[in-house]
Each structure stands twice: as structure tokens, then as C-alpha cells.
Amino acid sequence: MKDQLTVTSPAFENEAVIPIQYTGRGEDISPELHLSAINDNAKSLAIIMDDMGHPIPAYNHWVIWNIPVMEIIPQNIPYGPYIAEFNGAIQGRGYGRHRYRGPKPPFNWSHLYQFNVYALDCLLDLPSKSRKRDLLAAMQGHILQEGSLVGRFR
Known part of the structure; x- marks a missing residue:
């Protein structure tokens, strides 16, 4: 059994409302994430952020991998496929783009957004x-640990 990776954010508590600056109705920037109890054998981190309330199950908003192991992932990760500040971490095509795309549910519906963080034993x-x-x-x-943080937005 894998040890649990603890994921928190100074921007919002688990299952609380995501502040507007981190959404498609605000600045659309990624929130700061704090990780604790990272496995000593971890070589990289990956993040998958999904809209759990979308009609397409677990509709993907963000994928990024090969993040160097760090306890604080800063907010506002730059757009683009390769992130020089993170030794070339790669943002794949989530929401059709190489970037974080924050919550923006239609018709004022309330959706849950889940940030899954993975500690891996390699670079991908x-x-x-x-x-x-x-x-x-x-x-x-290659997954040594995983943890999640859930936020709501309407």
C-alpha cells in the first residue's frame, strides 16, 4: 500500500469554494499547492485536475508532469508545453490547451474540481x-504516492 501524499492549498481548504482568481471567471491562474510527507524515493511529481461535475465524467482541465520534487508548487504556473522554471516540466493537453484552465461551469451550476497529485519514481x-x-x-x-485536494466553484 502506498503512503498517502497530503495535498493542501493556502488558497482554499479541502471541499471549500475555490477563490475566483483561480477560475475561468477570474485570472485563471493555478493555485499554490502544498505537499507533505513526500516519499524520499520520489523523482518527480505530476498533477491532474478534473471537473467532477461535468456531464463527461472527470472532464480534464489540467495535466502537468515531470515537476521537480518540491513541497510548495507555486501558483500561476506559466502557459505553454514546457515550463523552464521547473526544469522542463511538461504541460499536456488538458481542456485542449497546454496550461491550467480553471473552473467555469455553465449556468451557475456548482461543480467539484479535484486536484490529484502523484509522486513518481521516475521522469516520464x-x-x-x-x-x-x-x-x-x-x-x-511508477506511482509511489498520491493525494488529492477538492474545491467547489459555481
Whole structure:
């Protein structure tokens, strides 16, 4: 059994409302994430953020991998497939773009958004055109830990 990775954010508590600046109705920037109890054997981190209330189950808003192991992932990760500030971490195609796309549910519906963070035992060799399903397949057998943070937005 894998040890639990603890994921929190100074922006919002688990299952609380995501502040507007982190949504498609605000600045649309990624929130700061704090990780604790990271496995000593971790070589990289990956994040998958999904809209759990979308008619398409677990509609993907963000995928990023090969993040260097760090306890604080800063907010406002830049747009683009390769993130120089993170030693070339790769943002795949979540929501059709190489970037974080924050919550923006239609018709004032309330949706849950889940940030899944994975500690991996390697760097992944995936092209930037990869999507969530490609990342999930590549991570098989390499996940040391996982943890999640859930936020709501309407």
C-alpha cells in the first residue's frame, strides 16, 4: 500500500469554494499547492485536475508532469508545453490547451474540481501533445504516492 501524499492549498481548504482568481471567471491562474510527507524515493511529481461535475465524467482541465520534487508548487504556473522554471516540466493537453484552465461551469451550476497529485519514481518520457489518458498509462507502475485536494466553484 502506498503512503498517502497530503495535498493542501493556502488558497482554499479541502471541499471549500475555490477563490475566483483561480477560475475561468477570474485570472485563471493555478493555485499554490502544498505537499507533505513526500516519499524520499520520489523523482518527480505530476498533477491532474478534473471537473467532477461535468456531464463527461472527470472532464480534464489540467495535466502537468515531470515537476521537480518540491513541497510548495507555486501558483500561476506559466502557459505553454514546457515550463523552464521547473526544469522542463511538461504541460499536456488538458481542456485542449497546454496550461491550467480553471473552473467555469455553465449556468451557475456548482461543480467539484479535484486536484490529484502523484509522486513518481521516475521522469516520464511523454510528448507535450499527451493527454490525461496518456499520462495515466505512463504512470502505471511508477506511482509511489498520491493525494488529492477538492474545491467547489459555481
